[in-house]
Amino acid sequence: MAPTDLHSPHPAMGLVGLLLTAFLLGVLHGVTPDEHTWPITVSYAIGASSGRRGMQAGLLFSAAFTAQRAIASELAYLALAPVLASGTFDAGVDIVVGLVMAVSGAY
Numbered sequence: 001m002a003p004t005d006l007h008s009p010h011p012a013m014g015l016v017g018l019l020l021t022a023f024l025l026g027v028l029h030g031v032t033p034d035e036h037t038w039p040i041t042v043s044y045a046i047g048a049s050s051g052r053r054g055m056q057a058g059l060l061f062s063a064a065f066t067a068q069r070a071i072a073s074e075l076a077y078l079a080l081a082p083v084l085a086s087g088t089f090d091a092g093v094d095i096v097v098g099l100v101m102a103v104s105g106a107y
Contacts, residue, residue: 009021009077018074018077018078019070019074021074022070022071022073022074022077023066023067023070025070025073026066026069026070026073027066029069
């Protein structure tokens with residue numbers, strides 16, 4: 001298995017490497033502060049309980065959420081990689097971004 005590189009996953013990593021990469025990206029996304037991080041959501045789950053039951057609720061929620069996000073991330077990557085790697089897609093994105101910037105500048 002080739003080393004895991006979060007910035008450049010590739011098929012040579014094998015299924016385990018790709019799943020590990022997806023898992024690590026899910027964890028990274030989870031701890032990045034934004035409006036829907038799992039630490040905030042877990043605090044609500046733990047707040048409804050106390051002590052040991054709160055820790056169990058938090059652990060169960062975190063494990064299920066992380067596994068679900070890792071699987072969804074990997075499936076999305078495998079499905080979208082050919083499209084996202086095409087030059088046509090990049091050109092289309094550049095055109096849309098340019099139009100948005102022009103309209104924003106004019107506004």
